Amino acid sequence: MTVLPESVTGPHGSTDAALRAVLADAARVVGADRVTHPGEEPDGAPVTPLGPNVSLYRSRTVHGVVRPQSADEVRRLVALFADGSTGARLHAFSTGGNWGLGSREPAADGAVVLDLSGLDQIRDIDVAQGWAVVEPGVTQARLATLLAGTERMLNVTVSSAHTSVVGNALDRGVGLRHQRVDDLMGLEVVLPDGETVRVGWWPEALRVVRLN
Ligand SMILES: Cc1cc2nc3c(=O)[nH]c(=O)nc-3n(C[C@H](O)[C@H](O)[C@H](O)COP(=O)(O)OP(=O)(O)OC[C@H]3O[C@@H](n4cnc5c(N)ncnc54)[C@H](O)[C@@H]3O)c2cc1C
Structure with a gap:
């Protein structure tokens, strides 16, 4: 109770x-x-x-x-x-x-x-194509570490390693290579009535516009 x-x-x-x-x-x-x-x-x-x-x-x-x-x-x-x-x-x-x-x-x-x-899941990642589907709790340290040793590197900010990739992009963050919003391809959005939609680009398997 x-x-x-x-x-x-x-x-x-x-x-x-x-x-x-x-x-x-x-x-x-x-x-x-x-x-x-x-x-x-x-x-x-x-x-x-x-x-x-x-x-x-x-x-x-x-x-x-x-x-x-x-x-x-x-x-x-x-x-x-x-x-x-x-x-x-x-x-x-x-x-x-x-x-x-x-x-x-x-x-x-x-x-x-x-x-x-x-919400800290990396739901999917394709290093060769250069995309990842990450939840808000995924930090830049976690994603950067995952990419270490591959041909890709994350557009990190100079803020804490424990800050969010999604949160920073939504708040118009600035990465060392370019604006973080330029990394943002698609979003899963919960609308005020609880309806969940996906907007922008999504990998084929997750390309669903309306989730509920
Ligand atoms: C020394 C220092 C260096 C810094 N360097 C940089 C830098 O190089 N580049 C830079 O961009 N910033 C920098 N910052 C600012 C800041 O630390 C970063 O922007 C940091 O990424 C923000 O924290 P966060 O990612 O945890 O975002 P959060 O605190 O989680 O989010 C920021 C805001 O965005 C909104 N938001 C976040 N997530 C969601 C969501 N899922 N849904 C709806 N709204 C949401 C909320 O309004 C929230 O208050 C620096 C700060 C310091 C102190």
């Missing part, structure tokens, strides 16, 4: 039954141990569940952090928020290494954060 703290409040400060219910449903999707709620200082001040903020910006008010481990869990989580009844925004990050640019913090208060670092 998941017990949610009383301090889970809606965007207007009152205890929000819809938000509590959705976070409880989210815990059923990913497992209770993969949902983190805000803590509290002895004086009642909220403690962010996002951990240290390297960028030293003000910590945003976050209702919880949910850590899915598969694309299907992401789809089900997004669908839980689709009717807007919680009023909470969803903020996703891949590995959260956005140091200097906000770390893991959402841009505004009142978000539920999706930490996608647990």
